[in-house]
Amino acid sequence: MLSLNQISFKYKNNNELILDDVSLELNEGEILAIVGPSGGGKSTLLRVLSGLEHPMKGEVVINNKDVTYEKPEKRAIGMLFQDYALFPHMTVEKNIAYGLKGSQKDRVNEMLQLVDLEGYNKRYPHELSGGQQQRVALARAIAPSPHILLLDEPFSNLDTELLTKIRDELFGIIKSMNITTIMVTHNEEDALHSDKIIRIESGQIKETKVLK
Amino acid sequence: MKLLKGHSPLFLTSTFIILLILLPTFTLISELFTPVNENWEHIKEFLLKDYINNSLILVLFTGLITGVIGTYFSWTLSYYDFKLNKVLFIALFLPLSIPPYIAGYVYGGIFNFGGTLEKITRALEVDAIRIDMLSMPGAIFVFSLFLMPYVVLVTKSFFQKLPASYFESSLLLGQSHLKTFMKVILPLSRGAIIAGVVLVMLEVLNDYGLVKYFGITTFSTAIYKTWFGLGDISSAIRLAIILMLLVTVILTSEYYLRGRRRVSTSRATVRYHQKKKPSQKVKGVFVSIYSIYIILALIIPIGQLINWAGYGLDRVNLEGLITTVVDTVKMASIVTILVIISGLIIGNFNRLFKTRLSKFYSRIVILGYSIPASIVAVAVMTFFISLDQFFGPLYMGLNLKSNFLMGGLVMLIFALTLRFMAIGFNSIEGGFSKLGIKYYEASRLLGKNSIQTFLQVDLPLLKPAILSACVLTFVDVMKELPLTLILRPFNYDTLATKVFVYAGDEMIHEASTYALIIIGISTLALVLMQLLIKERDHAKS
Numbered sequence: 001m002l003s004l005n006q007i008s009f010k011y012k013n014n015n016e017l018i019l020d021d022v023s024l025e026l027n028e029g030e031i032l033a034i035v036g037p038s039g040g041g042k043s044t045l046l047r048v049l050s051g052l053e054h055p056m057k058g059e060v061v062i063n064n065k066d067v068t069y070e071k072p073e074k075r076a077i078g079m080l081f082q083d084y085a086l087f088p089h090m091t092v093e094k095n096i097a098y099g100l101k102g103s104q105k106d107r108v109n110e111m112l113q114l115v116d117l118e119g120y121n122k123r124y125p126h127e128l129s130g131g132q133q134q135r136v137a138l139a140r141a142i143a144p145s146p147h148i149l150l151l152d153e154p155f156s157n158l159d160t161e162l163l164t165k166i167r168d169e170l171f172g173i174i175k176s177m178n179i180t181t182i183m184v185t186h187n188e189e190d191a192l193h194s195d196k197i198i199r200i201e202s203g204q205i206k207e208t209k210v211l212k
Numbered sequence: 213m214k215l216l217k218g219h220s221p222l223f224l225t226s227t228f229i230i231l232l233i234l235l236p237t238f239t240l241i242s243e244l245f246t247p248v249n250e251n252w253e254h255i256k257e258f259l260l261k262d263y264i265n266n267s268l269i270l271v272l273f274t275g276l277i278t279g280v281i282g283t284y285f286s287w288t289l290s291y292y293d294f295k296l297n298k299v300l301f302i303a304l305f306l307p308l309s310i311p312p313y314i315a316g317y318v319y320g321g322i323f324n325f326g327g328t329l330e331k332i333t334r335a336l337e338v339d340a341i342r343i344d345m346l347s348m349p350g351a352i353f354v355f356s357l358f359l360m361p362y363v364v365l366v367t368k369s370f371f372q373k374l375p376a377s378y379f380e381s382s383l384l385l386g387q388s389h390l391k392t393f394m395k396v397i398l399p400l401s402r403g404a405i406i407a408g409v410v411l412v413m414l415e416v417l418n419d420y421g422l423v424k425y426f427g428i429t430t431f432s433t434a435i436y437k438t439w440f441g442l443g444d445i446s447s448a449i450r451l452a453i454i455l456m457l458l459v460t461v462i463l464t465s466e467y468y469l470r471g472r473r474r475v476s477t478s479r480a481t482v483r484y485h486q487k488k489k490p491s492q493k494v495k496g497v498f499v500s501i502y503s504i505y506i507i508l509a510l511i512i513p514i515g516q517l518i519n520w521a522g523y524g525l526d527r528v529n530l531e532g533l534i535t536t537v538v539d540t541v542k543m544a545s546i547v548t549i550l551v552i553i554s555g556l557i558i559g560n561f562n563r564l565f566k567t568r569l570s571k572f573y574s575r576i577v578i579l580g581y582s583i584p585a586s587i588v589a590v591a592v593m594t595f596f597i598s599l600d601q602f603f604g605p606l607y608m609g610l611n612l613k614s615n616f617l618m619g620g621l622v623m624l625i626f627a628l629t630l631r632f633m634a635i636g637f638n639s640i641e642g643g644f645s646k647l648g649i650k651y652y653e654a655s656r657l658l659g660k661n662s663i664q665t666f667l668q669v670d671l672p673l674l675k676p677a678i679l680s681a682c683v684l685t686f687v688d689v690m691k692e693l694p695l696t697l698i699l700r701p702f703n704y705d706t707l708a709t710k711v712f713v714y715a716g717d718e719m720i721h722e723a724s725t726y727a728l729i730i731i732g733i734s735t736l737a738l739v740l741m742q743l744l745i746k747e748r749d750h751a752k753s
Contacts, residue, residue, distance in 0.1 A: 012567065052653055072656040085654035089672045099658030144659060
């Protein structure tokens with residue numbers, strides 16, 4: 001479904017390799033957790049995969065199609081940002097409808113039902129709690145039915161009390177929709193919800209663990 | 213490697229705009245290598261010293277006075293809790309709506325032989341007070357009164373964001389309020405004060421109308437006289453280059469004088485100073501100085517202009533007045549639109565690319581404002597002469613005049629856009645940097661291309677920054693005198709040139725109506741700006 005082949009990446013004006021010959025494979029519906037120390041290249045891997053950065057070497061293949069130099073909007077990848085990045089000038093329903101084409105209302109309502117936020121359509125992001133904002137961001141990311149969902153430190157902004165509940169809800173939704181997912185996290189407990197864990201350090205995969 | 217490649221349309225349009233900004237300067241420098249003539253030898257031997265001395269005296273004294281008074285007002289209003297603090301601050305900015313050349317005509321008219329002051333003393337049957345206002349001290353007085361708000365503008369936000377712990381630790385270490393101010397606050401705020409003073413100095417060097425009316429020979433008047441009086445382009449260019457060096461010295465000094473002192477906080481949340489109730493003594497001194505300032509910088513000039521306008525009202529050609537207002541608003545609107553579009557392109561380029569080149573582009577745009585109008589005028593005119601020469605054969609083929617570009621409004625629009633691009637760009641760049649890249653990336657990942665993202669996400673979120681940029685640019689273009697005066701086509705007038713021409717012809721009553729319209733529109737815009745900022749702060753909280 002997804003394969004990264006020998007991806008290397010470095011930023012301009014910096015000679016240090018952030019990703020060094022990284023390869024991995026993922027099947028449809030699988031959840032992969034990427035763990036490792038800060039600055040190890042975890043988030044950069046997500047950015048290369050999503051097309052926000054282009055690798056200097058290697059290829060990104062999704063559904064047997066080489067998308068290495070494809071623009072991000074053409075890749076059908078959804079991303080849940082660490083700080084959610086909900087558009088502050090749009091209501092909840094407009095945020096969710098943003099990535100949809102054609103008739104939107106039914107899909108928006110379906111998503112709102114899925115993330116348990118019915119009745120919140122007309123609220124603005126700043127009128128929601130942290131947990132609610134995260135659920136809207138998730139609904140927005142999965143509304144266009146992406147091939148792959150990327151989660152960048154999805155629980156780092158949540159209170160400890162809320163974390164367990166929201167994490168269970170989020171993985172419940174992802175599994176129910178059978179979306180191939182890659183999650184970057186610092187937290188080992190978050191990673192235990194995945195099917196596979198890889199540890200990245202200094203731009204290289206140091207360890208792979210299959211859980212399920 | 214970034215998502216955007218070096219040859220993207222954004223890069224190409226930004227580079228095109230930057231080349232347009234730089235080309236006139238290159239033309240100016242290339243003219244420097246033409247042989248010198250007799251005029252230049254004469255200017256160098258007999259006049260140049262005066263130009264340098266006069267310009268330096270004006271710049272240094274005005275800078276010093278505005279620095280001291282501006283810092284006093286700004287600090288007192290930031291530290292103490294007066295009733296109506298916000299109104300006092302807004303009133304302090306209003307003199308910015310009166311361009312120094314208009315203020316110069318007012319004070320010249322009040323203190324002139326047979327002027328308002330003499331009429332008052334005669335009516336009161338007291339001895340006449342004679343002050344020679346049309347002099348160097350008079351010019352410094354007027355510049356200081358009407359440019360001082362720039363210092364307040366820059367230092368105000370700095371003072372308001374100083375952590376309370378600085379005062380508290382100094383007071384706990386046994387220092388008095390005065391000593392705390394002198395030993396802690398003043399050294400820390402040096403950078404902000406100097407930035408404000410440098411703005412004032414650049415405005416003084418930029419002025420043409422006031423020094424011309426006061427009969428003081430500075431670089432601005434000398435460049436104008438050499439070019440149009442003597443018809444000597446080559447010497448005018450040399451004068452412009454020397455003025456450019458002076459500006460470079462000022463900007464470099466600013467960089468070094470700012471030093472390495474910075475306000476640094478080790479915590480994410482900072483507690484700001486809570487304003488204190490002023491003592492009777494502090495209140496008494498402040499109210500006296502503040503009242504004198506407002507009387508001199510606001511009440512007297514506006515009162516005098518209204519009075520004069522009343523005398524000249526029956527002689528105002530209403531049709532001509534309406535045409536001038538429409539022409540001024542049209543010109544200001546066209547330039548504002550061009551400035552905003554250029555600012556959005558270069559600001560977006562800098563936000564998305566973040567390379568050395570994009571930073572260099574931003575720097576070029578910002579530096580544009582520090583170049584005095586007389587230099588911009590000389591550079592743009594030289595550039596357009598070359599363009600007209602280059603396209604000469606084409607003009608002949610199309611049956612156009614040989615000075616097709618120079619003779620029309622294109623040259624003036626180009627020069628004004630160049631001069632005021634920094635004003636619009638500063639606001640827009642501030643907006644982009646607050647916005648960051650996260651919404652852009654989220655939108656791209658949700659299937660929108662860069663243009664859809666710009667229209668649906670960036671533009672609505674940048675609205676407050678764009679509005680501020682529009683207001684500031686519009687007001688500055690409307691008030692602008694030297695560039696418009698030098699580069700306007702034959703028989704084309706704006707409100708500012710009308711004021712200049714009438715005042716120069718001793719028709720101050722006629723000039724007053726036009727001056728009041730400039731002040732009225734500027735005041736409205738400034739108040740609107742303050743309300744916008746207030747609304748934005750309110751929305752944030």
